[in-house]
Amino acid sequence: MDLPWYITGLCEGEACFMVSFSLRKKLKLGIEVRPSFSLSQHKRNLELVKLVRSYFGVGAIRFSRRDRNYKYEVRSVSDLMAAVVPHFLKYPLISHKHEDFERFAEVSRLVYENKHRSRAGLERIIELASQMNPAGKRKYHKGELLRLLGKVKE
């Protein structure tokens, strides 16, 4: 089988690119950025989740009791840059999700290159994240993050 294109097709429907933010007083700019890639499946499809984990060769699988789902997730930015981003550059998504991926890839690259530690870099990341299709509720909205960032003295 042509596993890479199967994986892209599967991810078209099932995967999620996300950029989340947390407030962290310890950080210079006060805002932590966390890009993550994930795919969840009903517990009967654990084998499928394992296949995806094994294909990318990075990330972890955990069981969510609440949803009775297995969730495969990659949170490490170097793993995202080494395995996830290159896959979708070579075997691109077709749907609307492709645009999410492009923003996600740029955020991952900015974080990988430590650009999230400068005000301009972090503002760019907040802007990109705000253009992504939210998976559920956003914890912090663009305006709020930019307002918090504006208060920080560099």
Next chain:
Amino acid sequence: MDLPWYITGLCEGEACFMVSFSLRKKLKLGIEVRPSFSLSQHKRNLELVKLVRSYFGVGAIRFSRRDRNYKYEVRSVSDLMAAVVPHFLKYPLISHKHEDFERFAEVSRLVYENKHRSRAGLERIIELASQMNPAGKRKYHKGELLRLLGKVKE
């Protein structure tokens, strides 16, 4: 791109194999069997739905106002046998959905060969459908269909 494997990956998450039943007094056995294959997407992904329609070359797309979804659906048994079943035989699903497909393919074949017009054939179809993962609520359950079938004089 390797479209067939992309399609299988996409369908792994997004497609639905269904066998539904209706009571029809006009029919000799009183029960109509309708196998169908479908894939629904949010309206922003119409292009993706069109790609799937164009790949299979059969079926139709309709818009559901209630869900704000485009639904691609193949209901014609000869189209199912000519395009959908052969695709998943050649480029098989991996997950639990593969078992649904196998039952679905057998039901489609039985209907295609007019076996649903005999009591034994229809009983076999009802049995296979009862083993499939229901997409939402079933209108009629196995026991009820078999009981109705038992009352019919051939």
